[in-house]
Amino acid sequence: MQAMRxxxxxxxxxxxxxxxxMQRRLLDALGAHHSVKTLPEFGIERAAxxxxxxxxxxxxxxxxxxxxxxxxxxxxxxxxxxxxYNEINQIRDTIGKRPRRPDGASCVRVVFxxxxxxxxxxxxxxxxxxxxxxxxxxxxxxxxxxQATTTSAFGFIPDLDLQDGDDLFPALTEAPARLSQAVKxxxxxxxxxxxxxxxxxxxxWKLSQPEERQNETLGxxxxxxxxxxxTVEDRYDIIVVDTPPSLGMLALNAIAAANLIVMxxxxxxxxxxxxVQYFRILExxxxxxxxxxxxxxxNILLTKVDxxxxxxxxxxxxxxxxxxxxxxxxxxxxKELQKSASDQLSIYEIDQPRGSRDTYxxxxxxxxxxxAEILLAVRQLWQQEILSGIETAEAARARVxx
Ligand SMILES: Nc1ncnc2c1ncn2[C@@H]1O[C@H](COP(=O)(O)OP(=O)(O)O)[C@@H](O)[C@H]1O
Ligand SMILES: [Mg+2]
Numbered sequence: 001m002q003a004m005r006x007x008x009x010x011x012x013x014x015x016x017x018x019x020x021x022m023q024r025r026l027l028d029a030l031g032a033h034h035s036v037k038t039l040p041e042f043g044i045e046r047a048a049x050x051x052x053x054x055x056x057x058x059x060x061x062x063x064x065x066x067x068x069x070x071x072x073x074x075x076x077x078x079x080x081x082x083x084x085y086n087e088i089n090q091i092r093d094t095i096g097k098r099p100r101r102p103d104g105a106s107c108v109r110v111v112f113x114x115x116x117x118x119x120x121x122x123x124x125x126x127x128x129x130x131x132x133x134x135x136x137x138x139x140x141x142x143x144x145x146x147q148a149t150t151t152s153a154f155g156f157i158p159d160l161d162l163q164d165g166d167d168l169f170p171a172l173t174e175a176p177a178r179l180s181q182a183v184k185x186x187x188x189x190x191x192x193x194x195x196x197x198x199x200x201x202x203x204x205w206k207l208s209q210p211e212e213r214q215n216e217t218l219g220x221x222x223x224x225x226x227x228x229x230x231t232v233e234d235r236y237d238i239i240v241v242d243t244p245p246s247l248g249m250l251a252l253n254a255i256a257a258a259n260l261i262v263m264x265x266x267x268x269x270x271x272x273x274x275x276v277q278y279f280r281i282l283e284x285x286x287x288x289x290x291x292x293x294x295x296x297x298x299n300i301l302l303t304k305v306d307x308x309x310x311x312x313x314x315x316x317x318x319x320x321x322x323x324x325x326x327x328x329x330x331x332x333x334x335k336e337l338q339k340s341a342s343d344q345l346s347i348y349e350i351d352q353p354r355g356s357r358d359t360y361x362x363x364x365x366x367x368x369x370x371x372a373e374i375l376l377a378v379r380q381l382w383q384q385e386i387l388s389g390i391e392t393a394e395a396a397r398a399r400v401x402x
Contacts, residue, residue, distance in 0.1 A: 027160045037155040037187045039084040040351035044070075047083035050134075051091040058091060066094055086189035089136050098136045100237055104389055105382035107233040110240050110374065111258035115278045116271060117245035119264045120303035122149045122344060123337055124370070125242040128262075130348045131371035133191035137237040140183070143196035144168060144225070144254050145244040151195040153344040154186050158197035167200045171228035172207060172253065173218075179228040192236075200250070207249035222285075223292040225253035238378060247281055255282070256289060260377055261298040264331075267305060267314040275300075275322075296381055301370060302330040329369040336363035 048055040061067040067090065070081040083091075092098040101107065112125040122145065129141040143150040148158035156162060164170075170178035182194045206212065207221040218224060229239060243254045255261065265275055286293050300322055305311060319326065335355045336347050347367070353360030 023160060037349070039086065039187060040349060041082040041084050042088075044081045044083070047081075047088050047091065050085075050088045051095065052097045053091070053095055057095070061091070061094060067091060085134050089190055092136050100137070102382055102386060105385045107236050108238050108259045108378045108381050109229065109233075109257050110238060110260045110262060110378065111243060111254045112241065112262050112264060113243045113251065113255060113258075114263050114265065114275070115245060115247060115281070116274050119245075119266050119271060120331065120337075121145075121245070121264055122242050124262070124264055124301065124303060124331065125240050126150050126153055126344060126346055127348060127367050128371050128374055129191060129240040130188065130346050131367065132238055132240070132375065133188045134348060135375070137190065138235065139191045140194065140232065140236045140239045141191060142168070142194045142225075142229075142239060142241040142254075144200075144250045145242055146196055146198050146201040146250070147244065148196040148198065148200075149344045150242045151193065151197070153346060154184075154193050154195075156184075156195055158195065159199070162195050162197045164199070167196050168194060168225065168228070168250070169200055169203050172203050172221075172224040173212075175218075176224070176228040177231045180232050183232060204248040204250055207253075220289065220292060221249055222252040222256045222289055226257040226292065229257055247285070252285060255285065255295070256292050259294070259296050259381055260374075261295055262301050262327075262374060263298060264301045264303045265318065267302055267311050267318060269314065272314060272318060296384075297377060298325060299374070299377060300326045301374075302326065304333045305330045306333045327370065327373050329366070329373045331370050332362075332366050334359065334363040334366070336360055 042050070044055045044058060048058055051058070058067065062070055070083070071087075072079040073082050074080075089098065110128065112121040112128075114121060125141070129139050132139045141150065148156075151158050151162075165178070166182055166184070168179070168182065171182065179194070184193050184195060186193050207224070212218075212221050219227060233239060241254045241257065243251045263275070263278070265271055300318070302315065302318070305315070336353065336359055339345070347360070347363055
């Protein structure tokens with residue numbers, strides 16, 4: 001009698017079917033327990049400070065009906081007004097103080113990229129995107145990492161809540177305009193998310209296939225994200241992209257879509273040496289795709305910086321090599337951000353610190369400092385674009401004979 005031949009393909013098909021049923025049961029069981037994300041709330045004084053007006057002005061607008069009636073909470077014998085970031089943006093809209101990218105300037109794409117994992121790409125891209133939303137900008141956060149940590153930070157359970165089509169895949173492999181279907185609103189009114197899920201990993205393989213390279217309609221595989229973002233970017237001021245720790249097709253697409261690359265580096269010896277590899281590979285990639293890549297600026301962001309002498313020495317070494325590329329604000333190592341990498345929580349979303357109030361305030365101050373500096377770099381790109389627009393127009397006028 002002939003022994004039954006082990007068939008790996010059949011095993012995989014069966015396991016996927018049974019696993020699919022298990023997922024549906026899990027999803028049903030989760031139902032009501034599903035975490036619903038909320039924003040922190042503030043009193044009227046803080047709301048006024050954030051919106052850039054006085055508390056009295058807000059009260060007047062509410063009385064006149066220019067703003068909706070405020071939400072009230074009982075505080076002892078009195079009722080207090082409370083506001084979250086979305087309501088603060090509504091106040092900014094009403095008083096004409098919502099920041100926007102200037103007329104004539106395009107949406108800027110900021111990509112957090114490094115070959116290494118664990119350097120805080122996800123942490124810093126998440127907090128930068130939420131910082132921008134807090135300031136009132138219209139933001140799109142793109143999760144290009146199949147590990148989907150950023151995605152879970154918004155309350156999505158990647159492979160349960162999200163279906164085919166809810167990530168970058170269709171836009172990269174079928175048609176750029178498919179991207180808008182993947183865009184999800186979040187609990188931050190001015191922040192949309194393109195989620196990731198483990199299945200997105202397949203696009204790395206798919207985009208490396210020879211037939212994809214010959215696909216003339218969709219263009220060279222590394223520029224697909226660039227083209228897809230063009231179909232949605234009118235709606236946003238800034239697009240932020242979190243990338244996987246590799247140089248596969250997803251990471252390459254992110255680099256080819258970037259105007260500004262922020263490269264987080266932990267000032268440890270191993271991480272410093274890997275940055276050399278990163279620059280070497282980037283240089284080769286640029287040589288291959290010279291026409292497609294349009295990075296206008298790269299900045300190094302020192303992350304998880306501790307106070308040891310060794311770290312200080314390492315920073316001196318990095319300064320010697322990369323000096324002008326390094327952002328002057330650094331992100332220090334802090335307990336407020338120290339947790340399992342798969343459990344990403346934003347500290348812009350909590351109003352009760354996990355540790356001491358001091359540790360929390362220090363973490364917020366460092367994040368605000370770093371984020372303000374990156375936003376300044378974005379603003380400089382907007383100014384450059386406007387200036388070059390004026391110069392082009394002047395040059396055109398100069399060519400027309402009087
Ligand atoms: N400033 C910081 N202080 C302490 N821990 C941090 C800090 N930034 C990030 N982490 C932690 O480091 C780990 C890796 O960060 P992560 O953002 O996931 O890196 P990457 O996306 O580059 O792989 C996570 O557990 C995160 O919570
Ligand atoms: Mg990450």
